[in-house]
Amino acid sequence: MDKLSVLAARQPAAIGRRATLQGWIRTRRDSKGGFSFLELNDGSCLANIQVIADAKLANYESEVKHLSPGCSVTVRGDVKPSGGKEQATEVHAAEILVHGWADPESYPLQKKRHSLEKLREWAHLRPRTNTMGAVMRVRNRICRSIHDFFQEEGFLYVHTPIITASDCEGAGAMFRVTTLDPAAPARTPAGAVDFAQDFFGKPAYLTVSGQLEGEIYATALGKIYTFGPTFRAENSNTSRHLAEFWMVEPEAAFFDLEDDMALAERFLKRIVGDVLRDCPEDMQFFQERIDDTVLDALRSVAERDFQRLSYTEAIDILAASGEKFEFPVQWGADLQAEHERYLTEKKFNAPVILYDYPRAIKAFYMRLNDDRRTVRAMDVLVPRVGEIIGGSQREERLDILLERMHEQGLNPDDYWWYLDLRRYGTVPHAGFGLGLERMVQFVTGMANIRDVIPFPRTPGSAEF
RNA sequence: UCCCCUGUAGCUCAGUCGGUAGAGCAAGCGGCUGUUAACCGCUGGGUCGUAGGUUCGAGUCCUACCGGGGGAGCCA
Numbered sequence: 394m395d396k397l398s399v400l401a402a403r404q405p406a407a408i409g410r411r412a413t414l415q416g417w418i419r420t421r422r423d424s425k426g427g428f429s430f431l432e433l434n435d436g437s438c439l440a441n442i443q444v445i446a447d448a449k450l451a452n453y454e455s456e457v458k459h460l461s462p463g464c465s466v467t468v469r470g471d472v473k474p475s476g477g478k479e480q481a482t483e484v485h486a487a488e489i490l491v492h493g494w495a496d497p498e499s500y501p502l503q504k505k506r507h508s509l510e511k512l513r514e515w516a517h518l519r520p521r522t523n524t525m526g527a528v529m530r531v532r533n534r535i536c537r538s539i540h541d542f543f544q545e546e547g548f549l550y551v552h553t554p555i556i557t558a559s560d561c562e563g564a565g566a567m568f569r570v571t572t573l574d575p576a577a578p579a580r581t582p583a584g585a586v587d588f589a590q591d592f593f594g595k596p597a598y599l600t601v602s603g604q605l606e607g608e609i610y611a612t613a614l615g616k617i618y619t620f621g622p623t624f625r626a627e628n629s630n631t632s633r634h635l636a637e638f639w640m641v642e643p644e645a646a647f648f649d650l651e652d653d654m655a656l657a658e659r660f661l662k663r664i665v666g667d668v669l670r671d672c673p674e675d676m677q678f679f680q681e682r683i684d685d686t687v688l689d690a691l692r693s694v695a696e697r698d699f700q701r702l703s704y705t706e707a708i709d710i711l712a713a714s715g716e717k718f719e720f721p722v723q724w725g726a727d728l729q730a731e732h733e734r735y736l737t738e739k740k741f742n743a744p745v746i747l748y749d750y751p752r753a754i755k756a757f758y759m760r761l762n763d764d765r766r767t768v769r770a771m772d773v774l775v776p777r778v779g780e781i782i783g784g785s786q787r788e789e790r791l792d793i794l795l796e797r798m799h800e801q802g803l804n805p806d807d808y809w810w811y812l813d814l815r816r817y818g819t820v821p822h823a824g825f826g827l828g829l830e831r832m833v834q835f836v837t838g839m840a841n842i843r844d845v846i847p848f849p850r851t852p853g854s855a856e857f
Numbered sequence: 858u859c860c861c862c863u864g865u866a867g868c869u870c871a872g873u874c875g876g877u878a879g880a881g882c883a884a885g886c887g888g889c890u891g892u893u894a895a896c897c898g899c900u901g902g903g904u905c906g907u908a909g910g911u912u913c914g915a916g917u918c919c920u921a922c923c924g925g926g927g928g929a930g931c932c933a
Contacts, residue, residue: 420893420894420895422891422892422893422895423889423892423895424889424890424891424892424895425888425889425890425891425892426890426891426892427890428891429892430891430892430893430895432893443892443893445891461884462883475891476891476892477891477892477893478893479892479893480893497867497883497884497885498867498884498885499867500867501867501868503867503868503882503883503884504882504883504894505867505868505869505882505883505894506868506869506882506894507868507869508868508869510925510926511868511869511925513925514924514925565931565932566931602933623933625931625932625933627930627931627932628858628931629858629930629931629932630858631927631928631929631930631931631932632926632927632928633932633933634931634932634933635933638933639933640933641933719929729929729930730928730929730930731929778933779932779933780932780933781933782933783932783933826933827933828932828933829933830933831933832933841926852858853924
Protein backbone atom coordinates (compact mmCIF):
# COMPACT_ATOMS: atom_id res chain seq x y z
CA MET A 394 0.00 0.00 0.00
CA ASP A 395 1.32 3.43 -0.96
CA LYS A 396 2.46 5.84 1.67
CA LEU A 397 0.91 9.25 1.06
CA SER A 398 1.91 12.53 2.61
CA VAL A 399 -0.87 14.65 4.01
CA LEU A 400 -0.07 17.13 1.26
CA ALA A 401 -0.66 14.48 -1.41
CA ALA A 402 -3.73 13.02 0.26
CA ARG A 403 -5.39 16.43 0.34
CA GLN A 404 -5.28 16.73 -3.44
CA PRO A 405 -8.47 15.70 -5.28
CA ALA A 406 -6.25 13.54 -7.50
CA ALA A 407 -5.71 11.23 -4.53
CA ILE A 408 -9.40 10.32 -4.34
CA GLY A 409 -9.93 6.62 -4.83
CA ARG A 410 -6.51 5.61 -3.57
CA ARG A 411 -6.00 3.21 -0.72
CA ALA A 412 -3.05 4.54 1.25
CA THR A 413 -1.05 4.71 4.44
CA LEU A 414 -0.64 8.04 6.20
CA GLN A 415 1.61 8.65 9.17
CA GLY A 416 1.85 11.61 11.45
CA TRP A 417 0.66 13.29 14.61
CA ILE A 418 -2.87 13.93 15.80
CA ARG A 419 -3.80 17.59 16.04
CA THR A 420 -7.37 17.22 17.28
CA ARG A 421 -10.12 14.69 17.72
CA ARG A 422 -13.79 15.52 17.38
CA ASP A 423 -16.34 12.90 18.33
CA SER A 424 -19.47 12.93 16.24
CA LYS A 425 -22.94 12.36 17.42
CA GLY A 426 -23.14 9.36 15.14
CA GLY A 427 -20.70 7.31 17.15
CA PHE A 428 -17.52 7.87 15.18
CA SER A 429 -14.67 10.35 15.35
CA PHE A 430 -12.93 12.91 13.18
CA LEU A 431 -9.16 12.98 13.54
CA GLU A 432 -7.02 15.80 12.22
CA LEU A 433 -3.68 14.35 11.17
CA ASN A 434 -0.60 16.45 10.40
CA ASP A 435 2.75 15.22 9.12
CA GLY A 436 4.52 18.50 8.39
CA SER A 437 4.25 18.15 4.62
CA CYS A 438 1.94 21.14 4.58
CA LEU A 439 0.16 23.50 6.91
CA ALA A 440 -3.23 21.80 6.62
CA ASN A 441 -4.27 18.57 8.28
CA ILE A 442 -6.00 15.65 6.66
CA GLN A 443 -9.35 14.73 8.16
CA VAL A 444 -9.53 11.06 9.08
CA ILE A 445 -12.88 9.37 9.64
CA ALA A 446 -12.50 6.80 12.39
CA ASP A 447 -15.55 4.58 12.50
CA ALA A 448 -16.74 2.89 15.68
CA LYS A 449 -16.31 -0.43 13.92
CA LEU A 450 -12.53 -0.12 14.20
CA ALA A 451 -11.25 -2.84 16.52
CA ASN A 452 -9.50 -0.36 18.78
CA TYR A 453 -12.12 2.40 18.56
CA GLU A 454 -13.25 2.38 22.19
CA SER A 455 -9.93 1.26 23.62
CA GLU A 456 -7.63 3.64 21.73
CA VAL A 457 -9.15 5.89 19.07
CA LYS A 458 -11.51 7.57 21.53
CA HIS A 459 -8.50 8.48 23.67
CA LEU A 460 -6.37 10.04 20.93
CA SER A 461 -5.35 13.57 21.83
CA PRO A 462 -3.09 16.25 20.36
CA GLY A 463 0.44 15.00 19.84
CA CYS A 464 -0.27 11.26 19.57
CA SER A 465 1.55 9.55 16.71
CA VAL A 466 -0.34 7.17 14.43
CA THR A 467 -0.31 5.19 11.23
CA VAL A 468 -3.63 5.28 9.38
CA ARG A 469 -4.48 2.91 6.58
CA GLY A 470 -7.59 3.72 4.61
CA ASP A 471 -9.25 5.07 1.53
CA VAL A 472 -9.03 8.65 0.28
CA LYS A 473 -12.57 9.85 -0.49
CA PRO A 474 -14.26 13.12 -1.31
CA SER A 475 -15.10 14.97 1.88
CA GLY A 476 -18.66 15.80 2.80
CA GLY A 477 -17.44 18.85 4.72
CA LYS A 478 -16.74 22.27 3.29
CA GLU A 479 -13.27 22.80 4.69
CA GLN A 480 -11.44 20.20 2.66
CA ALA A 481 -11.69 18.38 -0.65
CA THR A 482 -10.69 14.97 0.63
CA GLU A 483 -10.70 12.85 3.73
CA VAL A 484 -9.43 9.42 4.67
CA HIS A 485 -11.81 6.70 5.81
CA ALA A 486 -9.69 4.62 8.13
CA ALA A 487 -9.67 0.84 7.90
CA GLU A 488 -6.97 0.57 10.53
CA ILE A 489 -5.37 2.96 13.00
CA LEU A 490 -2.13 2.02 14.71
CA VAL A 491 -1.09 4.15 17.68
CA HIS A 492 2.68 4.52 18.00
CA GLY A 493 2.94 6.89 20.91
CA TRP A 494 0.57 8.58 23.32
CA ALA A 495 0.82 12.18 24.48
CA ASP A 496 -0.72 12.42 27.93
CA PRO A 497 -3.01 15.44 27.69
CA GLU A 498 -2.53 16.15 31.38
CA SER A 499 1.13 16.88 30.85
CA TYR A 500 1.65 17.54 27.11
CA PRO A 501 1.92 21.33 26.81
CA LEU A 502 0.65 21.73 23.25
CA GLN A 503 -3.06 21.40 23.65
CA LYS A 504 -5.59 22.59 21.12
CA LYS A 505 -5.21 26.22 21.97
CA ARG A 506 -3.17 29.18 20.94
CA HIS A 507 0.12 29.60 22.72
CA SER A 508 2.18 32.76 22.70
CA LEU A 509 5.38 32.70 20.67
CA GLU A 510 7.26 33.60 23.85
CA LYS A 511 5.89 30.53 25.64
CA LEU A 512 6.65 28.32 22.64
CA ARG A 513 10.31 29.39 22.82
CA GLU A 514 10.47 27.65 26.18
CA TRP A 515 9.34 24.48 24.40
CA ALA A 516 11.71 24.66 21.44
CA HIS A 517 11.64 20.84 21.26
CA LEU A 518 7.87 20.85 20.73
CA ARG A 519 7.18 24.08 18.86
CA PRO A 520 7.94 22.64 15.39
CA ARG A 521 4.65 20.79 15.91
CA THR A 522 2.72 24.07 15.77
CA ASN A 523 1.21 25.62 12.66
CA THR A 524 3.36 28.73 12.94
CA MET A 525 6.72 27.03 13.34
CA GLY A 526 5.87 24.48 10.68
CA ALA A 527 5.09 27.26 8.23
CA VAL A 528 8.23 29.18 9.21
CA MET A 529 10.42 26.14 8.68
CA ARG A 530 8.90 25.28 5.31
CA VAL A 531 9.42 28.86 4.11
CA ARG A 532 12.93 28.93 5.57
CA ASN A 533 13.67 25.75 3.63
CA ARG A 534 12.32 27.27 0.43
CA ILE A 535 14.48 30.35 0.92
CA CYS A 536 17.60 28.23 1.43
CA ARG A 537 16.86 26.32 -1.73
CA SER A 538 16.38 29.58 -3.64
CA ILE A 539 19.71 30.83 -2.35
CA HIS A 540 21.54 27.88 -3.83
CA ASP A 541 19.45 27.85 -7.01
CA PHE A 542 20.04 31.54 -7.60
CA PHE A 543 23.80 31.53 -7.16
CA GLN A 544 24.29 28.27 -8.99
CA GLU A 545 22.30 29.57 -11.95
CA GLU A 546 24.29 32.81 -11.87
CA GLY A 547 27.51 30.80 -12.11
CA PHE A 548 28.68 31.20 -8.53
CA LEU A 549 30.72 28.43 -6.91
CA TYR A 550 29.70 27.28 -3.42
CA VAL A 551 32.79 27.61 -1.21
CA HIS A 552 33.07 26.49 2.40
CA THR A 553 34.94 29.07 4.42
CA PRO A 554 36.14 28.03 7.88
CA ILE A 555 34.00 28.08 11.00
CA ILE A 556 37.06 28.29 13.21
CA THR A 557 39.39 31.15 12.47
CA ALA A 558 42.71 32.00 14.05
CA SER A 559 42.64 35.60 12.89
CA ASP A 560 40.95 37.92 15.34
CA CYS A 561 41.06 40.59 12.70
CA GLU A 562 37.82 40.06 10.88
CA GLY A 563 36.64 43.29 12.37
CA ALA A 564 32.92 42.53 12.44
CA GLY A 565 32.42 42.46 16.16
CA ALA A 566 33.02 40.49 19.32
CA MET A 567 34.06 36.87 18.82
CA PHE A 568 33.62 33.60 20.68
CA ARG A 569 36.91 32.08 21.69
CA VAL A 570 37.64 28.46 20.75
CA THR A 571 40.08 26.78 23.11
CA THR A 572 41.03 23.48 24.66
CA LEU A 573 42.90 25.13 27.52
CA ASP A 574 41.62 24.32 30.99
CA PRO A 575 39.67 27.40 32.05
CA ALA A 576 40.45 26.70 35.71
CA ALA A 577 44.21 26.40 35.11
CA PRO A 578 45.25 27.55 31.62
CA ALA A 579 48.87 27.30 30.55
CA ARG A 580 50.72 30.45 31.53
CA THR A 581 53.68 32.30 30.09
CA PRO A 582 56.55 33.13 32.46
CA ALA A 583 55.01 36.61 32.73
CA GLY A 584 51.73 35.10 33.93
CA ALA A 585 49.57 35.69 30.86
CA VAL A 586 47.52 32.87 29.34
CA ASP A 587 49.88 31.06 26.96
CA PHE A 588 47.93 30.49 23.79
CA ALA A 589 51.03 29.02 22.17
CA GLN A 590 50.07 25.92 24.11
CA ASP A 591 46.45 26.05 22.97
CA PHE A 592 45.08 23.66 20.34
CA PHE A 593 45.95 25.85 17.35
CA GLY A 594 49.08 27.35 18.89
CA LYS A 595 47.43 30.75 18.91
CA PRO A 596 44.11 32.27 19.94
CA ALA A 597 41.22 30.94 17.85
CA TYR A 598 37.65 32.05 17.43
CA LEU A 599 34.34 31.22 15.77
CA THR A 600 33.96 33.08 12.50
CA VAL A 601 32.07 36.37 12.32
CA SER A 602 32.22 36.41 8.52
CA GLY A 603 33.58 34.33 5.70
CA GLN A 604 34.23 37.39 3.58
CA LEU A 605 38.01 37.65 3.78
CA GLU A 606 38.44 33.97 2.97
CA GLY A 607 35.72 34.34 0.34
CA GLU A 608 37.81 37.01 -1.36
CA ILE A 609 40.67 34.52 -1.61
CA TYR A 610 38.53 32.15 -3.64
CA ALA A 611 36.79 34.88 -5.66
CA THR A 612 40.15 36.21 -6.79
CA ALA A 613 40.96 32.78 -8.17
CA LEU A 614 37.65 31.28 -9.28
CA GLY A 615 35.72 34.40 -10.18
CA LYS A 616 32.31 34.19 -8.55
CA ILE A 617 31.79 32.34 -5.29
CA TYR A 618 29.38 32.31 -2.38
CA THR A 619 29.49 31.01 1.14
CA PHE A 620 26.46 29.98 3.16
CA GLY A 621 26.95 28.87 6.70
CA PRO A 622 26.74 29.56 10.40
CA THR A 623 28.19 32.78 11.74
CA PHE A 624 28.79 33.82 15.33
CA ARG A 625 28.74 37.14 17.12
CA ALA A 626 29.48 37.39 20.83
CA GLU A 627 27.88 40.81 21.16
CA ASN A 628 25.56 41.29 24.09
CA SER A 629 22.69 42.17 21.80
CA ASN A 630 19.16 41.76 23.09
CA THR A 631 16.86 42.67 20.25
CA SER A 632 14.30 41.06 17.99
CA ARG A 633 16.84 41.20 15.12
CA HIS A 634 20.03 39.71 16.63
CA LEU A 635 21.27 36.21 17.31
CA ALA A 636 24.61 35.01 18.65
CA GLU A 637 24.52 32.20 16.06
CA PHE A 638 22.93 32.84 12.70
CA TRP A 639 23.27 31.85 9.06
CA MET A 640 24.78 34.17 6.52
CA VAL A 641 25.05 34.10 2.74
CA GLU A 642 28.09 35.89 1.36
CA PRO A 643 28.66 36.13 -2.39
CA GLU A 644 31.95 37.54 -3.59
CA ALA A 645 32.69 38.25 -7.26
CA ALA A 646 35.84 39.25 -9.07
CA PHE A 647 35.49 42.03 -11.64
CA PHE A 648 32.31 43.28 -9.97
CA ASP A 649 31.97 46.92 -9.09
CA LEU A 650 29.42 48.36 -6.68
CA GLU A 651 26.81 48.74 -9.41
CA ASP A 652 27.14 45.04 -10.24
CA ASP A 653 26.94 44.27 -6.53
CA MET A 654 23.75 46.25 -5.98
CA ALA A 655 22.16 44.75 -9.08
CA LEU A 656 23.09 41.26 -7.85
CA ALA A 657 21.57 41.95 -4.44
CA GLU A 658 18.34 43.18 -6.00
CA ARG A 659 18.03 40.21 -8.36
CA PHE A 660 18.80 37.90 -5.45
CA LEU A 661 16.09 39.26 -3.16
CA LYS A 662 13.53 39.34 -5.97
CA ARG A 663 14.32 35.72 -6.79
CA ILE A 664 13.82 34.52 -3.21
CA VAL A 665 10.58 36.44 -2.79
CA GLY A 666 9.26 35.28 -6.15
CA ASP A 667 10.00 31.64 -5.36
CA VAL A 668 8.29 31.84 -1.97
CA LEU A 669 5.21 33.55 -3.39
CA ARG A 670 4.94 30.90 -6.09
CA ASP A 671 5.73 27.80 -4.04
CA CYS A 672 4.46 28.54 -0.51
CA PRO A 673 1.02 30.07 -1.05
CA GLU A 674 -0.65 28.19 1.79
CA ASP A 675 2.00 29.09 4.35
CA MET A 676 2.13 32.71 3.16
CA GLN A 677 -1.65 33.00 3.43
CA PHE A 678 -1.30 31.80 7.01
CA PHE A 679 1.28 34.51 7.77
CA GLN A 680 -0.91 37.12 6.12
CA GLU A 681 -3.94 36.12 8.22
CA ARG A 682 -2.36 35.27 11.54
CA ILE A 683 0.98 37.07 11.79
CA ASP A 684 1.10 40.27 9.71
CA ASP A 685 -1.60 41.40 7.30
CA THR A 686 0.87 43.55 5.35
CA VAL A 687 3.33 40.81 4.52
CA LEU A 688 1.95 39.78 1.13
CA ASP A 689 1.82 43.37 -0.10
CA ALA A 690 5.39 43.88 1.06
CA LEU A 691 6.59 40.79 -0.79
CA ARG A 692 4.75 41.67 -3.97
CA SER A 693 6.27 45.13 -3.96
CA VAL A 694 9.74 43.63 -3.60
CA ALA A 695 9.08 41.23 -6.44
CA GLU A 696 7.63 43.81 -8.80
CA ARG A 697 9.12 47.22 -8.06
CA ASP A 698 12.65 48.52 -8.56
CA PHE A 699 14.54 49.08 -5.33
CA GLN A 700 15.08 52.71 -4.45
CA ARG A 701 18.77 53.57 -4.72
CA LEU A 702 20.14 56.55 -2.84
CA SER A 703 23.60 57.70 -1.93
CA TYR A 704 24.22 58.24 1.76
CA THR A 705 24.51 61.95 1.06
CA GLU A 706 21.14 62.03 -0.72
CA ALA A 707 19.60 60.10 2.18
CA ILE A 708 20.94 62.66 4.66
CA ASP A 709 19.42 65.45 2.58
CA ILE A 710 16.05 63.70 2.46
CA LEU A 711 16.08 63.08 6.20
CA ALA A 712 17.10 66.65 6.96
CA ALA A 713 14.30 67.97 4.76
CA SER A 714 11.70 65.50 6.03
CA GLY A 715 10.37 67.64 8.85
CA GLU A 716 10.33 64.51 11.03
CA LYS A 717 11.27 64.81 14.67
CA PHE A 718 14.11 62.33 15.16
CA GLU A 719 15.57 61.41 18.51
CA PHE A 720 19.05 61.41 17.01
CA PRO A 721 20.24 64.32 14.87
CA VAL A 722 20.65 63.89 11.13
CA GLN A 723 24.22 64.83 10.35
CA TRP A 724 26.55 64.00 7.49
CA GLY A 725 29.29 61.72 8.78
CA ALA A 726 27.22 60.00 11.45
CA ASP A 727 25.83 56.53 10.99
CA LEU A 728 22.12 56.36 10.28
CA GLN A 729 20.02 55.38 13.29
CA ALA A 730 17.29 52.75 13.19
CA GLU A 731 14.68 55.52 13.23
CA HIS A 732 16.28 57.10 10.14
CA GLU A 733 16.31 53.83 8.23
CA ARG A 734 12.75 53.18 9.27
CA TYR A 735 11.66 56.57 7.97
CA LEU A 736 13.21 55.87 4.59
CA THR A 737 11.91 52.33 4.13
CA GLU A 738 8.55 52.59 5.86
CA LYS A 739 7.41 56.18 5.45
CA LYS A 740 9.23 57.80 2.56
CA PHE A 741 9.40 54.94 0.06
CA ASN A 742 7.55 52.00 1.65
CA ALA A 743 9.90 49.71 -0.28
CA PRO A 744 13.42 48.32 -0.04
CA VAL A 745 16.06 51.02 -0.21
CA ILE A 746 19.70 50.60 -1.18
CA LEU A 747 21.99 53.18 0.36
CA TYR A 748 25.54 53.50 -0.96
CA ASP A 749 28.71 55.63 -0.74
CA TYR A 750 29.00 55.99 3.01
CA PRO A 751 31.52 58.22 4.83
CA ARG A 752 34.89 56.47 5.07
CA ALA A 753 35.16 57.00 8.83
CA ILE A 754 32.15 54.83 9.67
CA LYS A 755 32.88 51.89 7.39
CA ALA A 756 35.33 49.00 7.40
CA PHE A 757 38.88 49.30 6.09
CA TYR A 758 38.36 46.94 3.15
CA MET A 759 35.69 49.07 1.44
CA ARG A 760 36.89 50.82 -1.69
CA LEU A 761 37.70 54.51 -1.35
CA ASN A 762 35.89 56.81 -3.76
CA ASP A 763 37.70 59.52 -5.72
CA ASP A 764 36.21 62.15 -3.40
CA ARG A 765 38.29 60.47 -0.65
CA ARG A 766 35.41 61.18 1.75
CA THR A 767 33.23 58.18 0.99
CA VAL A 768 33.63 54.47 0.36
CA ARG A 769 31.82 52.12 -1.99
CA ALA A 770 29.64 50.53 0.66
CA MET A 771 26.01 49.61 0.27
CA ASP A 772 23.26 48.51 2.65
CA VAL A 773 19.91 47.09 1.57
CA LEU A 774 17.22 48.19 4.02
CA VAL A 775 13.74 46.70 4.09
CA PRO A 776 10.64 47.82 5.96
CA ARG A 777 10.24 46.45 9.51
CA VAL A 778 13.51 44.49 9.61
CA GLY A 779 15.98 47.22 8.66
CA GLU A 780 19.37 46.22 7.32
CA ILE A 781 19.10 42.88 5.58
CA ILE A 782 22.20 43.09 3.38
CA GLY A 783 25.48 44.86 3.91
CA GLY A 784 28.12 44.89 1.20
CA SER A 785 30.76 46.81 -0.64
CA GLN A 786 33.19 46.97 -3.49
CA ARG A 787 36.51 45.94 -1.94
CA GLU A 788 39.63 48.07 -1.97
CA GLU A 789 41.90 46.40 -4.52
CA ARG A 790 44.71 49.02 -4.45
CA LEU A 791 47.45 47.96 -2.05
CA ASP A 792 48.63 51.45 -1.10
CA ILE A 793 45.16 52.72 -0.29
CA LEU A 794 44.27 49.55 1.60
CA LEU A 795 47.36 50.01 3.76
CA GLU A 796 46.44 53.64 4.32
CA ARG A 797 42.98 52.63 5.45
CA MET A 798 44.34 49.98 7.79
CA HIS A 799 46.68 52.43 9.46
CA GLU A 800 43.84 54.92 9.73
CA GLN A 801 41.80 52.33 11.65
CA GLY A 802 44.68 51.19 13.84
CA LEU A 803 45.05 47.75 12.26
CA ASN A 804 48.37 45.94 11.94
CA PRO A 805 49.03 44.96 8.29
CA ASP A 806 51.14 42.03 9.46
CA ASP A 807 48.00 40.36 10.75
CA TYR A 808 46.53 40.55 7.27
CA TRP A 809 49.55 39.47 5.23
CA TRP A 810 47.58 36.93 3.21
CA TYR A 811 44.76 39.39 2.55
CA LEU A 812 47.28 41.95 1.33
CA ASP A 813 48.91 39.34 -0.93
CA LEU A 814 45.66 39.28 -2.93
CA ARG A 815 46.45 42.92 -3.82
CA ARG A 816 50.16 42.28 -4.36
CA TYR A 817 49.61 39.55 -6.92
CA GLY A 818 47.08 39.91 -9.70
CA THR A 819 44.73 42.24 -7.87
CA VAL A 820 41.31 42.81 -9.41
CA PRO A 821 38.31 44.95 -8.65
CA HIS A 822 35.79 42.84 -6.76
CA ALA A 823 32.71 43.19 -4.61
CA GLY A 824 30.37 41.20 -2.43
CA PHE A 825 27.77 41.35 0.30
CA GLY A 826 26.34 39.48 3.29
CA LEU A 827 22.71 38.53 3.73
CA GLY A 828 21.44 37.50 7.16
CA LEU A 829 19.31 34.43 6.48
CA GLU A 830 17.15 34.85 9.57
CA ARG A 831 16.45 38.49 8.78
CA MET A 832 15.35 37.42 5.32
CA VAL A 833 13.06 34.77 6.83
CA GLN A 834 11.70 37.45 9.16
CA PHE A 835 11.00 39.78 6.31
CA VAL A 836 9.37 37.10 4.17
CA THR A 837 7.17 35.62 6.91
CA GLY A 838 6.38 38.79 8.83
CA MET A 839 7.53 37.16 12.07
CA ALA A 840 8.38 39.92 14.52
CA ASN A 841 11.12 38.18 16.50
CA ILE A 842 14.22 36.60 14.97
CA ARG A 843 14.16 33.92 17.70
CA ASP A 844 11.07 32.47 16.05
CA VAL A 845 12.57 31.94 12.59
CA ILE A 846 15.49 29.68 13.62
CA PRO A 847 15.00 26.24 15.16
CA PHE A 848 17.18 26.81 18.21
CA PRO A 849 17.94 30.47 18.89
CA ARG A 850 21.17 31.36 20.67
CA THR A 851 21.05 34.68 22.49
CA PRO A 852 22.88 36.10 25.51
CA GLY A 853 22.09 33.88 28.48
CA SER A 854 20.12 31.40 26.40
CA ALA A 855 21.39 28.19 24.76
CA GLU A 856 18.88 25.59 25.97
CA PHE A 857 18.27 22.63 23.66
C1' U B 858 25.10 46.99 28.21
C1' C B 859 21.20 51.01 29.10
C1' C B 860 15.79 52.52 29.59
C1' C B 861 10.72 50.84 30.19
C1' C B 862 7.07 46.90 30.98
C1' U B 863 6.07 42.12 32.98
C1' G B 864 6.01 37.24 36.14
C1' U B 865 -1.06 34.60 39.64
C1' A B 866 -4.08 27.15 37.50
C1' G B 867 -1.33 23.30 31.76
C1' C B 868 -2.26 28.16 28.58
C1' U B 869 -4.23 33.47 28.27
C1' C B 870 -5.40 36.71 31.92
C1' A B 871 -8.54 39.39 36.09
C1' G B 872 -7.62 40.29 41.19
C1' U B 873 -10.39 47.48 43.56
C1' C B 874 -8.10 50.96 49.17
C1' G B 875 -3.25 45.63 51.93
C1' G B 876 -8.15 41.63 54.65
C1' U B 877 -7.07 34.97 53.47
C1' A B 878 -7.58 33.01 45.10
C1' G B 879 -11.18 34.01 40.24
C1' A B 880 -12.62 33.62 34.78
C1' G B 881 -12.05 31.76 29.85
C1' C B 882 -9.64 28.05 27.22
C1' A B 883 -7.31 23.21 27.89
C1' A B 884 -7.94 18.53 30.74
C1' G B 885 -11.33 14.42 33.14
C1' C B 886 -16.45 12.57 33.16
C1' G B 887 -21.40 12.75 30.95
C1' G B 888 -24.64 14.36 26.81
C1' C B 889 -25.49 15.45 21.66
C1' U B 890 -27.54 11.98 13.95
C1' G B 891 -20.81 14.52 9.51
C1' U B 892 -17.71 17.56 12.80
C1' U B 893 -14.20 22.01 11.18
C1' A B 894 -11.48 27.17 17.22
C1' A B 895 -17.49 21.73 17.35
C1' C B 896 -21.43 22.49 21.01
C1' C B 897 -24.03 21.79 26.22
C1' G B 898 -23.53 20.25 31.52
C1' C B 899 -20.59 18.70 35.72
C1' U B 900 -15.67 17.92 38.13
C1' G B 901 -10.61 18.29 39.44
C1' G B 902 -6.67 21.82 39.21
C1' G B 903 -2.61 27.29 42.92
C1' U B 904 4.21 27.32 47.63
C1' C B 905 0.73 34.08 43.36
C1' G B 906 9.08 33.83 39.83
C1' U B 907 12.92 33.53 44.21
C1' A B 908 14.90 35.63 48.76
C1' G B 909 14.49 39.29 52.23
C1' G B 910 11.77 43.58 54.37
C1' U B 911 7.38 46.78 56.12
C1' U B 912 2.64 45.34 58.52
C1' C B 913 -1.85 42.52 63.24
C1' G B 914 -2.26 40.82 58.13
C1' A B 915 1.16 41.00 51.49
C1' G B 916 -0.89 38.27 45.04
C1' U B 917 -1.21 43.64 46.28
C1' C B 918 3.75 48.02 49.30
C1' C B 919 9.60 48.27 49.43
C1' U B 920 14.67 46.09 48.14
C1' A B 921 17.71 42.60 45.65
C1' C B 922 18.17 38.63 42.37
C1' C B 923 16.25 35.41 38.35
C1' G B 924 13.15 34.68 33.90
C1' G B 925 10.26 36.88 29.74
C1' G B 926 8.95 41.04 26.50
C1' G B 927 9.46 46.00 24.04
C1' G B 928 12.84 49.95 22.73
C1' A B 929 18.15 51.68 22.12
C1' G B 930 23.27 50.61 20.84
C1' C B 931 26.25 46.94 17.93
C1' C B 932 25.31 44.63 13.31
C1' A B 933 23.32 40.44 9.23
